[in-house]
Amino acid sequence: MMKKTFQEDEKTLNKSITSSLNYPTQTAAFDNESSEVVNRFQGAMLGLAVGDCMGVPVEFKSPNTFEPVSDMIGGGSFDLKVGEWTDDTSTALCLAESLAEKGFNPVDQLERYLKWYREGYMSVTDVCFDIGNTTREALYRFEKSHEPYCGPKSERSAGNGSLMRLAPVPLFYISDPLLAIEKSGESSKTTHGHPLAVDACRYFGGLIAGALMGCSKAELLSPKFSPVPGYWDENQLKREIDEVASGSFKVKNPPEIAGRGYVVKCLEAALWAFYKSSSFKEGCLMAVNLGDDADTTGAVYGQIAGAYYGKNGIPENWISKLSKLDLIQFTMCNLLKKSMNIP
Numbered sequence: 001m002m003k004k005t006f007q008e009d010e011k012t013l014n015k016s017i018t019s020s021l022n023y024p025t026q027t028a029a030f031d032n033e034s035s036e037v038v039n040r041f042q043g044a045m046l047g048l049a050v051g052d053c054m055g056v057p058v059e060f061k062s063p064n065t066f067e068p069v070s071d072m073i074g075g076g077s078f079d080l081k082v083g084e085w086t087d088d089t090s091t092a093l094c095l096a097e098s099l100a101e102k103g104f105n106p107v108d109q110l111e112r113y114l115k116w117y118r119e120g121y122m123s124v125t126d127v128c129f130d131i132g133n134t135t136r137e138a139l140y141r142f143e144k145s146h147e148p149y150c151g152p153k154s155e156r157s158a159g160n161g162s163l164m165r166l167a168p169v170p171l172f173y174i175s176d177p178l179l180a181i182e183k184s185g186e187s188s189k190t191t192h193g194h195p196l197a198v199d200a201c202r203y204f205g206g207l208i209a210g211a212l213m214g215c216s217k218a219e220l221l222s223p224k225f226s227p228v229p230g231y232w233d234e235n236q237l238k239r240e241i242d243e244v245a246s247g248s249f250k251v252k253n254p255p256e257i258a259g260r261g262y263v264v265k266c267l268e269a270a271l272w273a274f275y276k277s278s279s280f281k282e283g284c285l286m287a288v289n290l291g292d293d294a295d296t297t298g299a300v301y302g303q304i305a306g307a308y309y310g311k312n313g314i315p316e317n318w319i320s321k322l323s324k325l326d327l328i329q330f331t332m333c334n335l336l337k338k339s340m341n342i343p
């Protein structure tokens with residue numbers, strides 16, 4: 001039922017989107033073809049979920065200690081079924097739904113993450129079976145304080161838990177690249193207040209915004225890309241993120257490239273896979289086969305690669321295997337309508 005609704009909506013959306021977009025004139029690369037925008041929009045969300053799923057069997061495994069993943073097979077530490085996804089997709093769905101229903105409201109975002117943690121809301125198995133330490137710490141703090149920005153800032157909290165769920169933010173601000181960057185950083189602070197986590201989200205939010213606008217891969221991966229010209233000159237990135245944004249992933253290879261939970265390494269690994277490959281599938285397999293925090297490296301890769309190649313560039317048999325695909329599509333469609341100002 002929800003699937004039918006989504007498909008019907010998609011046709012209507014394609015017709016009404018062009019007029020509602022309000023890109024600045026300097027983004028001439030954007031082709032203004034409504035169906036292509038919808039394709040990229042869906043690619044970012046579905047790419048996140050697919051990348052998450054693909055990494056499931058090798059999460060926590062050291063590099064080169066396992067048979068490389070070549071298809072969506074499930075399994076892993078949580079013994080998941082084929083197509084079942086993890087906290088990356090659950091928290092992204094919470095964020096997408098919050099944006100669609102409430103606009104950018106950090107307290108509402110945290111309430112949904114808490115509902116996921118406590119009640120299994122937006123979980124593929126209806127329970128929360130995996131949560132990062134930093135996110136848990138932030139949710140404990142939120143339960144007591146109800147403050148909007150509960151993300152710890154200590155050195156050990158510079159994890160990838162806010163980057164892995166980011167796509168809904170630049171998708172929500174699809175017609176305003178500046179807000180896409182700024183709100184990406186703010187969205188991190190609900191659970192991850194460390195400046196490196198915040199800056200990884202600001203930079204990556206800008207990249208996704210650029211991909212949605214139709215920028216080429218060479219443009220996106222050029223030194224310190226921003227969809228808002230000169231933005232990083234005025235709003236500098238922390239050194240470690242600046243190094244990645246300047247192209248560290250172009251000159252490194254494994255084991256220097258590693259699928260770790262540290263946000264800097266995670267961002268670098270996802271961009272390495274995107275840079276070194278020429279299709280969604282090829283890069284996705286490179287990302288998850290780094291092992292370690294494989295599902296999250298996959299989810300981060302999947303956001304930018306999905307936005308760039310579009311839904312049509314993601315293997316159809318991977319999308320169709322996703323568990324609760326109707327829920328993902330329904331949530332995505334509601335975000336799309338809100339983003340494009342379509343009733």
Ligand SMILES: [Mg+2]
Pocket residue numbers: 086087088130295296
């Ligand atoms: Mg995960």
